[in-house]
Amino acid sequence: MALRNKALPCDDLSSTPTLNAQRKVEEEILSNYQAFLQQHGSSAEAGSGDGAPIPAPTFDVSNMKAFLRNSMFRPMSSAFSSLDGSRAWITFWCTQAGALANITNFDARSIMDFLRLSQHPDGGFGGGPGLLAHLAPTYAAVATLVNLNREGVFEDDEPLRLIDRESLYRWLMSLKTPEGSFAVHHDGECDVRGSYLALSVAQMTNILTPELLEGAVDWIAQCQTYEGGLAGRPGLEAHGGYTYCGVAALACVGAIGALDIDALTYWALQRQMSLEGGFQGRTNKLVDSCYSFWCGAVLALLSGTTRSVMAAETSASLASHMDPILFDRASLLDYLFVQCYDASGGGFKDKPSSRLDAYHTCYSLSGVSVAHSVDDLPSQSGLERPLAFDPVKVPPFLQHVTGDGAGTGATPFKYPVIYRGRSRDLALLSSTNAIFNIERNQCRKGLEFFRSLGNPMM
Amino acid sequence: MRGGPVPGRAVRAPPLQRPASGLPGQLPAEIEGKLLCEIPELSDITPLPQLETETPVVKILHSDSFDDALSYFRAIVQSGEVSMRALLITSYAAIVCPSHYSVWQYRRKLLAQLKVDPHREIEFVQAILLDNWKNYQLWYHRQQLVASIGGRSDERDITDSCFEHDAKNYHAWSHRQWFLRTYPPPSWLVEERAYCDRLLSEDVRNNSAWNQRMFVLLHTPRDHPEEFGQILTAELNYTLEKLNAAPSNESGWNYLRGLYTKFPGPWDAGFFATISASCDALLLRESQSPHLNAFMFHFYRDWAARQGDVSIMAPSVTIAKLLRDEIDTIRAKYWDMMHERVVAALAAAATTA
Numbered sequence: 001m002a003l004r005n006k007a008l009p010c011d012d013l014s015s016t017p018t019l020n021a022q023r024k025v026e027e028e029i030l031s032n033y034q035a036f037l038q039q040h041g042s043s044a045e046a047g048s049g050d051g052a053p054i055p056a057p058t059f060d061v062s063n064m065k066a067f068l069r070n071s072m073f074r075p076m077s078s079a080f081s082s083l084d085g086s087r088a089w090i091t092f093w094c095t096q097a098g099a100l101a102n103i104t105n106f107d108a109r110s111i112m113d114f115l116r117l118s119q120h121p122d123g124g125f126g127g128g129p130g131l132l133a134h135l136a137p138t139y140a141a142v143a144t145l146v147n148l149n150r151e152g153v154f155e156d157d158e159p160l161r162l163i164d165r166e167s168l169y170r171w172l173m174s175l176k177t178p179e180g181s182f183a184v185h186h187d188g189e190c191d192v193r194g195s196y197l198a199l200s201v202a203q204m205t206n207i208l209t210p211e212l213l214e215g216a217v218d219w220i221a222q223c224q225t226y227e228g229g230l231a232g233r234p235g236l237e238a239h240g241g242y243t244y245c246g247v248a249a250l251a252c253v254g255a256i257g258a259l260d261i262d263a264l265t266y267w268a269l270q271r272q273m274s275l276e277g278g279f280q281g282r283t284n285k286l287v288d289s290c291y292s293f294w295c296g297a298v299l300a301l302l303s304g305t306t307r308s309v310m311a312a313e314t315s316a317s318l319a320s321h322m323d324p325i326l327f328d329r330a331s332l333l334d335y336l337f338v339q340c341y342d343a344s345g346g347g348f349k350d351k352p353s354s355r356l357d358a359y360h361t362c363y364s365l366s367g368v369s370v371a372h373s374v375d376d377l378p379s380q381s382g383l384e385r386p387l388a389f390d391p392v393k394v395p396p397f398l399q400h401v402t403g404d405g406a407g408t409g410a411t412p413f414k415y416p417v418i419y420r421g422r423s424r425d426l427a428l429l430s431s432t433n434a435i436f437n438i439e440r441n442q443c444r445k446g447l448e449f450f451r452s453l454g455n456p457m458m
Numbered sequence: 459m460r461g462g463p464v465p466g467r468a469v470r471a472p473p474l475q476r477p478a479s480g481l482p483g484q485l486p487a488e489i490e491g492k493l494l495c496e497i498p499e500l501s502d503i504t505p506l507p508q509l510e511t512e513t514p515v516v517k518i519l520h521s522d523s524f525d526d527a528l529s530y531f532r533a534i535v536q537s538g539e540v541s542m543r544a545l546l547i548t549s550y551a552a553i554v555c556p557s558h559y560s561v562w563q564y565r566r567k568l569l570a571q572l573k574v575d576p577h578r579e580i581e582f583v584q585a586i587l588l589d590n591w592k593n594y595q596l597w598y599h600r601q602q603l604v605a606s607i608g609g610r611s612d613e614r615d616i617t618d619s620c621f622e623h624d625a626k627n628y629h630a631w632s633h634r635q636w637f638l639r640t641y642p643p644p645s646w647l648v649e650e651r652a653y654c655d656r657l658l659s660e661d662v663r664n665n666s667a668w669n670q671r672m673f674v675l676l677h678t679p680r681d682h683p684e685e686f687g688q689i690l691t692a693e694l695n696y697t698l699e700k701l702n703a704a705p706s707n708e709s710g711w712n713y714l715r716g717l718y719t720k721f722p723g724p725w726d727a728g729f730f731a732t733i734s735a736s737c738d739a740l741l742l743r744e745s746q747s748p749h750l751n752a753f754m755f756h757f758y759r760d761w762a763a764r765q766g767d768v769s770i771m772a773p774s775v776t777i778a779k780l781l782r783d784e785i786d787t788i789r790a791k792y793w794d795m796m797h798e799r800v801v802a803a804l805a806a807a808a809t810t811a
Contacts (some may be wrong), residue, residue, distance in 0.1 A: 005787040012706055016662035017625070049787060075517040081524050085558050087516040107513060114515035116751030128511040128516075130532060132560040187563050189598040191632075226672055232628070235635050235676065237669040239628065263719075266756070266792070270708065274748075274788045283665040283708050285626065310795060314802040322795060328788045 003033055003334050006049030007275035018284050025286050025351060029276050029339055030051035032352055034340050047275065054330075057337035059417040063346030066104045066362075068094040069360045070269055072111065085161050086120055088137035092144045092364035099439035100365040100430050101334040102170045108148045109217050112159050115141045123164065123171030134185040137326060142201050143438050146446035157449050165450075169207040173441075180215030181233075191232040192223050196245035200436055203252045203398070206391060206450035209457045213253060218370045220246045221258040227283065228260065228267030240271060240281035240294040251301045252435045254397045261305055264298070265326065271295045277335035279327075288350050289340045289360050292332055292367025297434040299327050300370040323413070329371040333415050333426075336364050369426050372415055372426040391455030398435060493526040494550055498541055505529030521655060524782075527551040539569045549582070556586050562595045566602060576603045580611060591620050597629045601636060609641025609742055614653075625657055626666045635673060650674050662700055665709040672716055687725040693717055694729060698736045705744045711753045719760060730761055748786040751777050759800065768807035774800045 007030070007271075010022050033046035036057070044052035072094050073191055083090065091111050117129040118141060122135030125141040145159040175182045175198060182194030195216055202208040222234040223246050229238030230246035247264070249254045271279045271291060279291035303324035311319035339352045340360070347356035348364035416423050433443040489497050495505065502752040506529055510517065520528070527550035534544045551558060569579055580603050587596050604611050613633060620630040638646055651674050657667035675693065680686045694717055701710040718729050737754050744750050756778040762770035778800060782793035 006785075010706065013703070016661040016663055017714070018661050072516055073513070075514070075519045078519055078521045078524065080518050081520050081555060083518070083556050084518055084524075084528075084555055085560065087518075110511060110513040112513050113511040113513075117509060119509055128561070129511075130506075132563055134559060181474070185559055185563065186593075187566060187602075189594055190557060225669065226720050227669075227712045232632060233635075235673050236632055237666050269789050269792050272788055273785070277788075282626070283712060284663040287666070306795070310798070314798045317785045318798055323791055326789075326795065328791075328793045331788055395617055 004331055007047030009011050026275050028352055032339055056416040056418050056423055059337055059419055061101050064101055067346035068098050087128040088125060088140040091356055092140035093358040095144050095147045097362045100369055102430055117273050123167030131183055135194055139197040139201050142204055146438050147442050160449050165205050165207050166456055172202055172402050180219030192242045192246045196219050196249040199249045199362035205456050206455045217255045220249055224259055228263030237282060242290045244294040245296055247298045247301055248435050253385045265302055268295050268298045269326055289348055290363040292336060293363040296367045296370040300325055300434045329413055330415055332371045336368055339357050340364055366432050366437055369432040391458050392451055394451055400405050425429050437451040494530045495526055503533050506532035512536055524554045527554045540568055556590045556593055557595055559595050562599050576606045579603050591627055597633050613637035625664050631666055646677055647674055662704050663707050663709055668709045668713045690721055705740060705747050708748055708749055711749050746785050751781055768803050771800055
């Protein structure tokens, strides 16, 4: 990005809606980067790629706890009424952001009670108490409960036990369509979000069956477009959010190999903006911090496959020395910390000119996680491996091996930030499991817990 | 609710007296501006307040009209009431909260059971859509209505109006594709390509319009290879012309690559010659363009794979280094990897030769 690399601002001087919007964002971002360098007395020139050392940005989470807690426990004004069907999402955004920033001392029992009340008697969760079950809040509720299930707060995995798995399974089956997609609710729209939400919830809670999966992989693969990314439905435009859903859905059943990996990799990398450092969601659209996760996680999920392709086509030595996370990690973190973090508000914004919110705080921190932690995912090179429905053990491809890169031969990635006046590495944050987007240790605990119960549908 | 809910059985309440001219959702003149709790015909319904936990979580302090509408909505859902007044209640709820998926789902149930004319409902949803273009529920609702009248509504019109405000609206493109696929109007392929051309002449970086052009191609019959080859060749020339005018437009490069990766055929040799000649010409004035160079890198590699002749990708080695070291350094790791892969492939081919 502009701090480290030679920036490539749009060089076309004609006036179209796309170019005018892009130029406006570029001007603002470049001037923010320049101001940041000046404030830190750096001689580097933003956008020149002159190789001068870049100062560490400040990342002070002091106000984040209050922001997240208020988002959940302080009543919102009627300006937020349109979120009435999405209340479970807000608990997920806040608790996942908190889990990654090591802010976990919320009133977890009240959040659990709220989700319990939002569970539908016929399976799944609604966006709030009394609402029809919908896949989005169902994922949000399950992920939140897995994140909340901490020792010392709950006994006997109480948050996980409240999920009624048998009715959940019947409901998921009832959302399946003949084409292999899932409707997001009864008599609701079908797109690749549905596939991800249904399969990830089923895999997490250990109710995945061959019947539930039937046709799903092929349908998702049809969503890959000529650009390389995935669309919400076959024929539509490749989009970062839908691409994440399709790729993570396949990753969670061990079937990433159903896609054209080279085309997907290049498309996802192209979404990183050379001047801004952050990702856009579609070709010729604007940067937005939430795609730090949607696109960044896609590339993290491809890391094992990237390394194994490199080993097969070149040499084991080259493969072990490469950084298999192919996007520019430092530039993404620069965008997030210099342009999007609002320290006084305690959260992240979409772009510097926007206001912070829980959604962007969650997906920015999740993006920070996929950028900073060295992920060594097992390769998913093809469909030749039987899809795993292991009802007892956690399939290895769901597990992320976390480390500092030692043993792989890759240079460990360091990104210093100033935290409470001291230089610290981002290791102060927890990491996410990129398939489920749940804090990694909590995710493993959840997977293991549901394996200990067995798969009631097999 | 008085009398209590009757599980599993729909309750028919007396129909609400409404002016015959009113749309199913339009509020009759005499109740305009009133809350539901002020309407005498609803006085036998006990509104159900939102259920909350002891310590409320993500609580929203809604306006009075929101609470009023949703409380009545919850009451009719619980009792399973099917009636015109229940439909009116869902109109209130849909107007205060168009994103409420439960409201639209229940409303569809009512519309079907009450046999409401879908044309009138289309007008209702249109009125709300005009202020809520980015809403999954409304577009899905509209789709169901259009399907219920066998597609006898040209949905290109409503999406045209949406694209006047936002030419990249994902929901509208999705709706348009659904309509064209399900109820293809005669000669839509030609008309749609012309429409995409119009959008691209307004904004050549509108990637949604490029994608729609590809949608048209993917639906073009291929049973006469010669005709299809002519269409493809016209597309190729069109794209090269647009790229010549705006070489930093990634949408055009992606489309160009899509043209030859998605549609292999007898035209391949001609395509290879045309594309490489155009790129070479463009390179004379745009030698440092990352988009052009990245395209050429992939082009040689794709073509080597297509022809089973690794030597075709030889130029990709230098291009990858240029991209990695100078003009696309944010993707240096990718170009480094691709450089190694191309070098290894060329070396392996040299050994076997």
